[in-house]
Amino acid sequence: DTGVSQDPRHKITKRGQNVTFRCDPISEHNRLYWYRQTLGQGPEFLTYFQNEAQLEKSRLLSDRFSAERPKGSFSTLEIQRTEQGDSAMYLCASHDRLNEKLFFGSGTQLSVL
């Protein structure tokens, strides 16, 4: 499978706990994006990396959120002190700049109780 892989697929946590999600992009794509999608809405941009450099962060990404992409390969998104409003689908996407295509993973569904 050469698509975008995300882990875990589902995460249930209690308010105040920290959670971390992982994304493995398509290997030859050097740009990786994180989006958030709430029920009934389109995905919203959170942040993106070119190789290991985080080039842009949305205002949606509060101080409790941090993303990394060590060595320009997989990426992690951590949410500290989760709140109920963080409940959403977190999507990772891998960008094929040559063909101008964005490939999404299946997402991690986060539920904060």
Next chain:
Amino acid sequence: QQQVKQSPQSLIVQKGGISIINCAYENTAFDYFPWYQQFPGKGPALLIAIRPDVSEKKEGRFTISFNKSAKQFSLHIMDSQPGDSATYFCAASRGYNQGGKLIFGQGTELSVKP
């Protein structure tokens, strides 16, 4: 501020019919307009995309029509099938370097009845 507005929110079409979903954008700097299809529990998948230098693009049963002066674009699904039942999102981005940073519409839930 909603930069990409999509309509309708939901759509029911008979098998074999034409499904039409519309989007309007505000930012004239947008120059890349893709459509995505999303099934429950899955991430969005790219269907078809267009740049503003053409007014129409067709791929199989899917056609994008683009009206630059009206700042509108639409997706037409010909010969709609039950397997097309999904949520469809239009999106936009500006600049080649921003191609992965998409502004999405609110989505249209399409149901194709057999």
